[in-house]
Amino acid sequence: MNIPIVSGLRELDRAPRRFLLFIVFNVISWQCIVGPSLVLFGRKIGMDPSWVGFLISFMPLSQLLVVVTARAVTRLGSKRVMFTAWMLRNLVSCTIFLMPWAMFHWGQKAGAYVLMFATLGFCLMRAVGSGGWFPWLHEVVPHTQRGIYFSSETAVTQLLSVILMAAQAFVLRGDPSINRFLLIYGAGVCSGFFSLLWMSQVPGGEGTGNDAPPETYSAHGKALADRAYMKFIVVAGLCFAAQTWFGSAIVMYMRDALHISSQNIMLYISAGSLGILCTVGFWGRYAEHSGSGAAMSLTLVGYSLTALACLTLQPGSAFASYGLAPVIVLTSVFAAAFAVGVNRALLHYVKEQGRVGYTNIWSVGAALSTGVTPILAGLAIDHLGLWGYRLCFALSGVAGLVCAVACRFVVHEERTVRRRVAFSALRPDLPLRTLANIVRITVGGHESNSRNHT
Numbered sequence: 001m002n003i004p005i006v007s008g009l010r011e012l013d014r015a016p017r018r019f020l021l022f023i024v025f026n027v028i029s030w031q032c033i034v035g036p037s038l039v040l041f042g043r044k045i046g047m048d049p050s051w052v053g054f055l056i057s058f059m060p061l062s063q064l065l066v067v068v069t070a071r072a073v074t075r076l077g078s079k080r081v082m083f084t085a086w087m088l089r090n091l092v093s094c095t096i097f098l099m100p101w102a103m104f105h106w107g108q109k110a111g112a113y114v115l116m117f118a119t120l121g122f123c124l125m126r127a128v129g130s131g132g133w134f135p136w137l138h139e140v141v142p143h144t145q146r147g148i149y150f151s152s153e154t155a156v157t158q159l160l161s162v163i164l165m166a167a168q169a170f171v172l173r174g175d176p177s178i179n180r181f182l183l184i185y186g187a188g189v190c191s192g193f194f195s196l197l198w199m200s201q202v203p204g205g206e207g208t209g210n211d212a213p214p215e216t217y218s219a220h221g222k223a224l225a226d227r228a229y230m231k232f233i234v235v236a237g238l239c240f241a242a243q244t245w246f247g248s249a250i251v252m253y254m255r256d257a258l259h260i261s262s263q264n265i266m267l268y269i270s271a272g273s274l275g276i277l278c279t280v281g282f283w284g285r286y287a288e289h290s291g292s293g294a295a296m297s298l299t300l301v302g303y304s305l306t307a308l309a310c311l312t313l314q315p316g317s318a319f320a321s322y323g324l325a326p327v328i329v330l331t332s333v334f335a336a337a338f339a340v341g342v343n344r345a346l347l348h349y350v351k352e353q354g355r356v357g358y359t360n361i362w363s364v365g366a367a368l369s370t371g372v373t374p375i376l377a378g379l380a381i382d383h384l385g386l387w388g389y390r391l392c393f394a395l396s397g398v399a400g401l402v403c404a405v406a407c408r409f410v411v412h413e414e415r416t417v418r419r420r421v422a423f424s425a426l427r428p429d430l431p432l433r434t435l436a437n438i439v440r441i442t443v444g445g446h447e448s449n450s451r452n453h454t
Helices: 005-011 014-034 037-044 050-069 070-076 080-108 107-128 134-141 144-171 178-199 216-223 226-256 261-289 292-312 318-349 353-385 386-410 417-423 432-442
Strands: none
Touching: 005 144, 014 037, 014 080, 014 107, 014 134, 014 144, 014 178, 037 050, 037 107, 037 178, 037 226, 037 261, 050 107, 050 226, 050 353, 070 080, 080 134, 080 144, 080 178, 107 178, 134 261, 134 353, 144 178, 144 261, 178 261, 216 318, 216 353, 216 386, 226 292, 226 318, 226 353, 226 386, 261 292, 261 432, 292 318, 292 386, 292 432, 353 386, 353 417
């Protein structure tokens, strides 16, 4: 088993390696505050599925704020903007501890309002700072290390997720009280403050110190006029939406339809993170070898077929308890692998001149596709019940397969590598060969994973 954390860290330069260390505490904060336990928290205090859908949507939709941060990022620098915003998001998150008091005085619905306010505040403050995230990454990660960086980042994230999900499963054992969910939330707030110390150690991210140059205001226009980039944004957004139909429904489906305990749900998610940890390096090397478009297409095929397989997990059936683990693990693996490919593709499309505008357009596209979908999924579940879940899974699978084909024709890189190899891996006329290639890459059997490959 090749876990790509140590080897990946050794291959990275000092600056991207420090960015990864900042991400360690940031991931802990993220997973404890807006991770899968947030859905369970919301359902614990009686929030309807439609409300939970809005709760999930806060994170992506808040990213729309990045369009107004270009001037601040250019003038003050990514580092200062992110540090200030990350500090504020941690402070706002502390309002969650008013929940017991609010529920004591005004009942259960007051607790739901507190949770929504704390989560929305966290998301808004994060969005203000995240406009500097990709420009800072674009600055500190060399062109030749982007595939390694994103696969290493994903590996670090998933190793932490395995540990965190297992720890949260322990905390949420039995019939967990609201105080146990608040304990998890508190751990996220504390970790968020620690992440600021590591962020301060990352080099770069400096601003001009003056008013933004004229090109800053036209950066969004340049990105919008880049037809190849905008085609990529549209296709990537549709890909994210397809995955979000499944992701928005699966935790509630496990809890409310299959009646899986909170502890076991977190253990299933932990298993998915472990699967990512063991395979994401293979997909990162495949993306470097065959191109981001091929990696995105193949991972979407795997994700979509697994989402459709979830339709066979019917409440009350003996098969559901056996089939749930592979579904969670495989969708997690393919979603993470897709993220490596699409982020790598993004950095290839971004131009040095106007990179803030390019990355802001990306953030807006991703925000709309992953923010609107959870709301629609929550409404479907609220109104259709079990059929609402089935609709979410079916839409995820069918739309994902369509997007997989679109990736083949739309996602091209400036530095196209092995074009014939890149797209010969996906053969719509030979589905068995496609599936065999997906399996081969996932388990590390593809030639891109060979030590002798150059």
